[in-house]
Amino acid sequence: MLKDKNILIGVTGGIACYKVCEIISILKREGANVDVIMTKNATEFITPLTIETLSKNKVVVDMFGEKDYVEVEHISLAQKADLTLVVPATANIIGKVANGIADDMLSTTIMATPKPVVFAPAMNNEMYNNPIVQDNIQKLRRYGYEFVEPVVGNLACGYQGVGKLAKKEIIIEFVKRLLEEEK
Numbered sequence: 001m002l003k004d005k006n007i008l009i010g011v012t013g014g015i016a017c018y019k020v021c022e023i024i025s026i027l028k029r030e031g032a033n034v035d036v037i038m039t040k041n042a043t044e045f046i047t048p049l050t051i052e053t054l055s056k057n058k059v060v061v062d063m064f065g066e067k068d069y070v071e072v073e074h075i076s077l078a079q080k081a082d083l084t085l086v087v088p089a090t091a092n093i094i095g096k097v098a099n100g101i102a103d104d105m106l107s108t109t110i111m112a113t114p115k116p117v118v119f120a121p122a123m124n125n126e127m128y129n130n131p132i133v134q135d136n137i138q139k140l141r142r143y144g145y146e147f148v149e150p151v152v153g154n155l156a157c158g159y160q161g162v163g164k165l166a167k168k169e170i171i172i173e174f175v176k177r178l179l180e181e182e183k
């Protein structure tokens with residue numbers, strides 16, 4: 001079902017970063033081509049080396065990292081993607097996209113894609129319940145961005161509440177359903 005689909009994964013700087021590894025492996029196993037953009041902060045949590053090995057593609061972090069500009073990478077990645085999945089999605093990336101900020105490779109590419117964008121947020125429950133974060137989510141939903149909602153659970157910060165990344169199976173099913181609907 002994912003055969004020949006181009007899925008762009010955006011990885012942002014949250015403690016749930018390590019969970020993206022399994023998601024990438026499953027998508028690859030199911031036949032998708034997976035490109036990955038990591039924010040600079042995400043690379044504090046997991047290395048591009050791990051992601052490159054799993055995705056079998058070069059990971060992009062820097063907006064100005066390329067030495068030759070034969071291709072404008074944020075545009076080519078944005079055009080190539082059948083769907084963009086931001087996992088885990090920080091409060092920061094949600095806030096930036098909701099407010100039209102394009103100050104790094106990921107936020108700029110999201111701005112440039114005409115295809116569906118799915119956010120899978122993960123954060124501390126107080127952060128998730130912050131009315132600013134909730135307003136940003138509602139605003140993005142109004143613009144047609146999709147969300148796989150986080151669940152209630154034990155959070156890495158020691159708190160209990162809503163903010164735990166949705167299960168990988170739920171995220172992948174969501175992606176598949178959206179791609180099917182797009183067809």
Ligand SMILES: Cc1cc2nc3c(=O)[nH]c(=O)nc-3n(C[C@H](O)[C@H](O)[C@H](O)COP(=O)(O)O)c2cc1C
Pocket residue numbers: 011012013014015016039040041042089090091092093122123124127
């Ligand atoms: C140990 C640690 C864990 C963090 N976990 C999260 C998290 O789960 N969710 C979140 O929104 N921010 C989290 N942050 C804060 C983000 O890293 C911070 O807001 C950063 O600016 C996000 O940048 P990015 O969205 O460009 O990756 C964490 C920070 C640290 C130091």
